[in-house]
Amino acid sequence: MGEALAALPDPVFVLTESGRYAAIFGGQDRGYYHDGSCLVDFSLYDVLSREQADWFLAEIRATLAADCLRIVEYDLAAADVAGVDTNHGPAAPIRFEGRVQPLRSSVNGERAVLWLASNITTRHEIEQRLRRLSETDELTGVPNRRRLMDALNESLAKLDSENGRIALLIMDIDRFKTINDRYGHPAGDAVICAVCSACGARIKRRDLFARLGGEEFATVLYDITAAQAFTVAERLRETVAGVCFEPRPGEASQVTVSIGVSVAGPDRRRSHDLLSQADAALYAAKSGGRNRVVLAHECD
Numbered sequence: 207m208g209e210a211l212a213a214l215p216d217p218v219f220v221l222t223e224s225g226r227y228a229a230i231f232g233g234q235d236r237g238y239y240h241d242g243s244c245l246v247d248f249s250l251y252d253v254l255s256r257e258q259a260d261w262f263l264a265e266i267r268a269t270l271a272a273d274c275l276r277i278v279e280y281d282l283a284a285a286d287v288a289g290v291d292t293n294h295g296p297a298a299p300i301r302f303e304g305r306v307q308p309l310r311s312s313v314n315g316e317r318a319v320l321w322l323a324s325n326i327t328t329r330h331e332i333e334q335r336l337r338r339l340s341e342t343d344e345l346t347g348v349p350n351r352r353r354l355m356d357a358l359n360e361s362l363a364k365l366d367s368e369n370g371r372i373a374l375l376i377m378d379i380d381r382f383k384t385i386n387d388r389y390g391h392p393a394g395d396a397v398i399c400a401v402c403s404a405c406g407a408r409i410k411r412r413d414l415f416a417r418l419g420g421e422e423f424a425t426v427l428y429d430i431t432a433a434q435a436f437t438v439a440e441r442l443r444e445t446v447a448g449v450c451f452e453p454r455p456g457e458a459s460q461v462t463v464s465i466g467v468s469v470a471g472p473d474r475r476r477s478h479d480l481l482s483q484a485d486a487a488l489y490a491a492k493s494g495g496r497n498r499v500v501l502a503h504e505c506d
């Protein structure tokens with residue numbers, strides 16, 4: 207039986223309620239795991255940083271309290287664990303999936319869990335790459351509509367109703383169809399990319415600039431008043447107007463944008479409302495002559 211447990215591909219730890227390694231089985235593949243057998247009889251606090259040990263202990267206790275299997279994910283490098291031989295096993299941090307199961311009988315007089323640690327680094331990297339791809343606009347490399355909506359919904363959910371200060375800018379290139387018609391679709395694409403990089407460079411790191419699709423973009427500005435949001439939108443409008451592109455060799459051209467601005471407040475906390483207000487303001491900017499910024503409240 208002991209031989210069968212030792213042959214398990216993934217390492218299995220018996221960890222007690224006080225955070226002691228009571229036993230370790232399996233995890234034989236040195237290409238995938240380090241040898242953790244030296245940890246037996248040590249406490250999590252002997253071999254890990256306080257922060258990491260606190261996290262493991264909290265998970266052990268949460269599993270004992272829930273009295274059922276729990277699945278957790280975490281990063282851990284051999285270098286983070288005192289006593290483990292870092293020469294035999296992966297050098298980089300490993301992404302682990304921990305399957306944590308309460309044990310029915312006590313171990314050394316304590317309640318304990320079985321902690322099965324599986325190396326999911328490759329799967330995790332693929333998941334991260336797919337997530338990045340699903341949130342990125344293919345043409346420009348900036349965040350796409352999905353990423354913008356997720357960020358907007360997340361921040362609106364956290365917004366304090368008293369001090370709600372998030373602005374949404376929707377920006378559309380003026381008479382973009384004429385660029386495509388006159389110079390061709392690839393030149394139109396180049397203009398879209400130029401607008402993205404010019405605007406992306408003008409907003410703060412904490413804010414988000416995204417391409418909604420076609421020649422339409424959106425910006426979420428955090429912790430900002432309506433007047434400040436209007437100023438940022440004006441700055442973006444001027445920035446785009448100052449961008450020179452060369453649709454044909456030796457031929458310089460410029461584009462302008464119209465921008466609608468809406469601001470989250472106690473009565474405007476749903477992303478749908480913010481979007482439709484900013485859209486209405488954008489429409490007002492277009493019909494007011496284009497190359498301008500309109501604040502939603504002006505067209506209420």
Ligand SMILES: Nc1nc2c(ncn2[C@@H]2O[C@H](COP(=O)(O)OP(=O)(O)OP(=O)(O)O)[C@@H](O)[C@H]2O)c(=O)[nH]1
Pocket residue numbers: 345378379380381382383384386390391392393394395398419420421492496
């Ligand atoms: N090159 C390029 N063109 C696109 C892309 N997506 C949408 N378009 C074009 O963008 C143009 C948008 O035209 P309209 O919606 O009529 O608007 P507009 O000409 O910008 O006029 P206003 O918005 O009223 O100022 C259409 O010709 C679309 O084919 C894209 O990814 N690349």
